[in-house]
Amino acid sequence: xxxxxxxxxxxxxxxDAPMKSMKLYTNVQRIHNELAALGIGPDAALRVDQLTPxxxxxxxxxxxxxxALVVLQLQPGSRVLDVGSGIGGPARYIAxxxxxxxxxxxxxxxxxxxxxxxxARCGLSSRVEHVCGNILDGALTESYDVIISFLCFLxxxxxxxxxxxxxxxxxxxxxxxxxxxxxxxxxxxxxVRALSVKVQCAGxxxxxxxxxxxxxxxxxxVSMTDVTAAWKxxxxxxxxxxxxxxxRNIEVHxxxxxxxxxxxxxxVAQLFQDGAISGLKIIAR
Ligand SMILES: C[S@@+](CC[C@H](N)C(=O)[O-])C[C@H]1O[C@@H](n2cnc3c(N)ncnc32)[C@H](O)[C@@H]1O
Numbered sequence: 001x002x003x004x005x006x007x008x009x010x011x012x013x014x015x016d017a018p019m020k021s022m023k024l025y026t027n028v029q030r031i032h033n034e035l036a037a038l039g040i041g042p043d044a045a046l047r048v049d050q051l052t053p054x055x056x057x058x059x060x061x062x063x064x065x066x067x068a069l070v071v072l073q074l075q076p077g078s079r080v081l082d083v084g085s086g087i088g089g090p091a092r093y094i095a096x097x098x099x100x101x102x103x104x105x106x107x108x109x110x111x112x113x114x115x116x117x118x119x120a121r122c123g124l125s126s127r128v129e130h131v132c133g134n135i136l137d138g139a140l141t142e143s144y145d146v147i148i149s150f151l152c153f154l155x156x157x158x159x160x161x162x163x164x165x166x167x168x169x170x171x172x173x174x175x176x177x178x179x180x181x182x183x184x185x186x187x188x189x190x191x192v193r194a195l196s197v198k199v200q201c202a203g204x205x206x207x208x209x210x211x212x213x214x215x216x217x218x219x220x221x222v223s224m225t226d227v228t229a230a231w232k233x234x235x236x237x238x239x240x241x242x243x244x245x246x247x248r249n250i251e252v253h254x255x256x257x258x259x260x261x262x263x264x265x266x267x268v269a270q271l272f273q274d275g276a277i278s279g280l281k282i283i284a285r
Contacts, residue, residue: 019108019155022200023260024057028087028111030257031055031118037252046121048096055089055118058150058179059234059279065090065150068177071283072146074098081105081144081169083135084152088115088128094148095127103144104130136161140169147176154181157203159210163217176219176284182207184228184278191276198267204277219284231279232272239269 019025032042034054040046052062074080076099082091085104095102104119106112112132119128133139136158147166156162166176183204187195195201205213207224214222242249242265249258271277 019200021197023264026260027257028114030253033253048092048122051118055087057086059231062093065093068148072177074100079144080146083149087111088119090150091128092119092122092124095124102128104128105133105135107134135165138165142171144169145171145174150179153178154201159213163213167217178282180280182278182280184275187276194267214284221285223283225281227279227281235269235272239265
């Protein structure tokens with residue numbers, strides 16, 4: 001298995017450690033606190049719908065995934081690659097809803113392990129295969145009808161290598177559905193720093209640059225929808241709701257976890273508020 005890597009006692013590969021400056025990715029075991037608050041024990045069987053309020057690390061949760069499913073028209077047995085699958089929320093939801101087979105590729109070992117455990121507890125391990133690895137390793141070839149990727153590509157500045165790896169993983173005629181950030185205008189030094197440290201974005205493309213990278217990798221029929229306004233509202237209300245529930249959240253988790261998430265939600269809401277990032281939905285064939 002080319003993607004399997006070994007990692008240290010702290011569950012974090014040295015080369016992946018900087019990802020943890022983005023506080024969404026610290027304490028990823030916190031989903032177990034939410035389940036405990038619902039009275040669900042650590043070994044209990046789970047349903048996908050019990051997890052979806054907590055396991056979707058993108059905007060608008062399963063509504064966004066449903067929107068993708070309308071486009072993708074997956075069938076039982078369709079083969080899907082989820083690039084940057086996080087703790088497995090979209091992959092489990094799609095497998096349960098469509099019967100498709102998903103390879104859930106996740107870079108960070110701690111997220112991968114939580115994902116695998118939750119999938120097993122949902123009884124979905126035969127349809128969701130969790131793989132810990134880096135899409136840039138380029139080890140996948142022409143196996144997939146569909147690639148999905150929700151808010152992962154923003155972490156990968158080398159778009160030439162990324163899209164070449166995606167193109168190689170798709171069967172001829174396959175389709176790729178992406179949710180991603182774009183760069184709507186030149187950024188100040190403070191904005192560049194906030195993006196790179198708090199959101200792990202080392203560089204975002206403008207719209208024309210995005211289209212040119214896709215074309216160079218061999219993608220055609222590209223449709224790109226700007227969803228910045230909706231994502232600006234979403235990130236602002238996510239922060240407001242999180243702050244309104246601060247006392248409850250500290251009771252369920254602990255203060256350090258709540259402060260980390262507050263820091264992350266606050267940084268992203270501010271960047272959208274200031275017009276420093278845009279939201280893009282892209283379909284390419
Ligand atoms: C914001 S999360 C979204 C997770 C998931 N797509 C979801 O919507 O719930 C982005 C994920 O992409 C992963 N990621 C970043 N770079 C990656 C790479 N080069 N290869 C595989 N996964 C990557 C991160 O570790 C993170 O878990």
